[in-house]
Amino acid sequence: MLRKKSILAIALTASAWALLCSLGETFAEESGPTSVENFALLDHEGKFHELDYYCRMPSAKGVVLFIQGNGCPLVQKRIPELKRLKEEYEAKGILFAMLNANIQDERAEIAAEAKEFGINMPILKDDAQLVAERLGVTRTAEAFLIDSKSKEVVYRGAIDDRMTYQKEKPEAGNLYLRDAIEALIAGEQIAVRTSDSPGCKVALPEKDQLITYADHVAPILKSRCVACHTQGGLGPFAMSSYKKVKGWSDMIAEVLMTRQMPPWHADPEYGKFANDCGISPEETRTLVSWVDAGCPKGEGEDILVGYNPPAPKWHLGEPQKVIALPEQVIEAEGVFDYRYVTLDNPFDGDVWLTATEIRPGNTRVVHHVIVTAVHPEVNRLEKWVTGYAPGTEGSLYPEGSAVMVPKGWKFKFQLHYTASGKHETDMTTLGLHYTTTPVEKEFKTKIVMTRDFKIPPGAYEYGTEKDFTVKSDTTVYALNPHMHYRGKRMSFEAEYPDGRKEVLLSVPNYNFNWQRTYHPATPVEIPSGTKIVVRNAWDNSDLNPHNPDPNREVGWGDQTFEEMFFATIGYIEKN
Numbered sequence: 001m002l003r004k005k006s007i008l009a010i011a012l013t014a015s016a017w018a019l020l021c022s023l024g025e026t027f028a029e030e031s032g033p034t035s036v037e038n039f040a041l042l043d044h045e046g047k048f049h050e051l052d053y054y055c056r057m058p059s060a061k062g063v064v065l066f067i068q069g070n071g072c073p074l075v076q077k078r079i080p081e082l083k084r085l086k087e088e089y090e091a092k093g094i095l096f097a098m099l100n101a102n103i104q105d106e107r108a109e110i111a112a113e114a115k116e117f118g119i120n121m122p123i124l125k126d127d128a129q130l131v132a133e134r135l136g137v138t139r140t141a142e143a144f145l146i147d148s149k150s151k152e153v154v155y156r157g158a159i160d161d162r163m164t165y166q167k168e169k170p171e172a173g174n175l176y177l178r179d180a181i182e183a184l185i186a187g188e189q190i191a192v193r194t195s196d197s198p199g200c201k202v203a204l205p206e207k208d209q210l211i212t213y214a215d216h217v218a219p220i221l222k223s224r225c226v227a228c229h230t231q232g233g234l235g236p237f238a239m240s241s242y243k244k245v246k247g248w249s250d251m252i253a254e255v256l257m258t259r260q261m262p263p264w265h266a267d268p269e270y271g272k273f274a275n276d277c278g279i280s281p282e283e284t285r286t287l288v289s290w291v292d293a294g295c296p297k298g299e300g301e302d303i304l305v306g307y308n309p310p311a312p313k314w315h316l317g318e319p320q321k322v323i324a325l326p327e328q329v330i331e332a333e334g335v336f337d338y339r340y341v342t343l344d345n346p347f348d349g350d351v352w353l354t355a356t357e358i359r360p361g362n363t364r365v366v367h368h369v370i371v372t373a374v375h376p377e378v379n380r381l382e383k384w385v386t387g388y389a390p391g392t393e394g395s396l397y398p399e400g401s402a403v404m405v406p407k408g409w410k411f412k413f414q415l416h417y418t419a420s421g422k423h424e425t426d427m428t429t430l431g432l433h434y435t436t437t438p439v440e441k442e443f444k445t446k447i448v449m450t451r452d453f454k455i456p457p458g459a460y461e462y463g464t465e466k467d468f469t470v471k472s473d474t475t476v477y478a479l480n481p482h483m484h485y486r487g488k489r490m491s492f493e494a495e496y497p498d499g500r501k502e503v504l505l506s507v508p509n510y511n512f513n514w515q516r517t518y519h520p521a522t523p524v525e526i527p528s529g530t531k532i533v534v535r536n537a538w539d540n541s542d543l544n545p546h547n548p549d550p551n552r553e554v555g556w557g558d559q560t561f562e563e564m565f566f567a568t569i570g571y572i573e574k575n
């Protein structure tokens with residue numbers, strides 16, 4: 001891990017000094033080789049990129065990361081040469097990306113500059129400035145060459161010596177980056193490993209304050225993580241004291257740097273969601289900087305000791321009717337097919353469900369549950385009722401609306417279990433809040449799906465899209481992307497009748513383990529005639545750690561080793 005000299009500027013307490021001194025290689029030489037820890041960032045188009053993913057590509061030899069910043073002439077003037085290098089070396093296993101760590105540059109502005117200068121590589125937005133900080137970035141226009149095997153920075157500095165602050169030479173005398181790339185590809189010693197690199201200053205936050213567990217870290221964990229990472233919670237370990245958190249600290253930094261946790265996968269650039277449980281770049285920064293500084297404890301009481309947020313039995317209050325599933329037995333090991341259990345309707349007439357909540361019996365094994373109402377005789381006549389996935393807290397349908405379940409229709413449960421390593425049982429229940437007086441507005445769920453795809457074996461990225469046109473004025477309350485293990489991303493875009501386009505939701509790093517429904521904070525008004533386009537991509541390569549078989553062509557299927565393109569939209573029609 002790279003620990004910067006600037007750390008010295010912090011006013012350290014005696015105990016923090018002791019900690020740092022015990023860390024041995026703490027102060028890496030600025031110019032010497034340092035290795036880069038894995039990270040994941042979104043680029044100027046909202047696409048997700050993880051460093052390790054690229055480094056694991058069989059053809060990969062190295063990654064060039066060029067520090068970009070909008071409006072910096074020293075960056076702009078280097079773009080043609082960088083593009084030439086990309087052209088020449090990409091096929092030889094060198095990947096090219098830019099990194100923007102400027103707090104002042106918004107994504108749309110970066111995208112505009114990318115377009116203006118014809119930048120044909122991802123510009124990664126380092127919103128927490130942590131990648132830049134760990135690399136020791138101070139100025140733009142610097143290039144980093146990372147060996148994809150060792151993850152070492154084998155060269156950092158200027159692309160060549162053509163430019164200084166004072167003057168620009170017509171020809172470069174030293175082709176530093178090119179020479180380093182050539183040597184890396186040839187497996188030879190790199191002669192010049194650093195050079196002075198003129199660029200515009202990148203404003204990184206002052207490190208004038210010591211970040212401590214007691215003052216800064218515990219409160220963030222308490223609000224962002226402990227709801228799950230508690231005794232008996234969803235998370236695999238409890239953040240129940242300084243000692244526990246410190247023990248997990250490197251993993252915490254890793255899951256934050258790679259955006260695995262907290263499990264909220266919507267791109268913050270599009271839409272605001274009522275159930276947003278994401279973390280801000282500033283909070284991420286605080287947590288990771290604290291880990292990088294060796295986890296100083298600070299003074300005062302440990303607010304996580306004895307704190308065990310109550311998991312309410314029912315998030316939406318005691319239901320009027322509870323439907324219990326028969327006990328399910330789950331083997332200790334294996335990958336299980338979906339189970340289907342159909343239960344009789346306990347009501348003697350039509351009912352209008354105003355809220356529903358699935359309570360998993362055993363969170364260690366319940367992966368997801370989907371409940372539909374099915375016609376007692378007509379095959380495939382089916383109506384969406386509700387769903388559960390880790391993190392779901394019940395569905396409260398909007399005021400004055402309900403899901404209507406006709407008399408006699410049965411409740412069908414789709415159950416997906418995952419093995420826990422030991423024999424388990426589960427008794428999941430469905431809680432219903434309802435009325436028997438007709439509710440005017442029906443809360444409906446539109447399914448946007450296509451079976452029309454064949455994902456080629458090994459494809460890193462293969463996508464399709466499906467659209468439909470809304471036939472009456474509608475209000476959208478919920479969006480849910482669904483694919484299986486090969487799912488990579490999914491987005492929902494509205495193309496309004498006036499030609500305006502709006503991305504309602506983008507999930508750039510879809511994770512099958514988190515079947516989330518996204519509830520817009522302000523329901524979205526969709527006028528009649530709007531086209532909704534759902535786009536996706538799958539990753540059928542062996543770099544996708546969840547891929548059950550990268551050598552297969554994959555089409556539609558219920559089983560998780562087959563694929564789906566299945567999005568749902570919860571809405572109410574205006575009239």
Ligand code: HEC
Nearest residue numbers: 224225228229234235236251252255261262263279391513
């Ligand atoms: C909604 C529940 C939830 C929240 C909120 C949550 N986690 Fe997790 N966390 C999990 C679950 C479940 C796992 C197990 C892996 C998985 O399913 O993705 C996990 C795994 C982890 C792991 C990795 C354990 C391992 O060995 O792989 C770390 C570290 C972690 N979480 C840290 C955090 C941090 C830090 C936060 C807050 C910023 C957080 N989590 C918020 C549920 C949650």
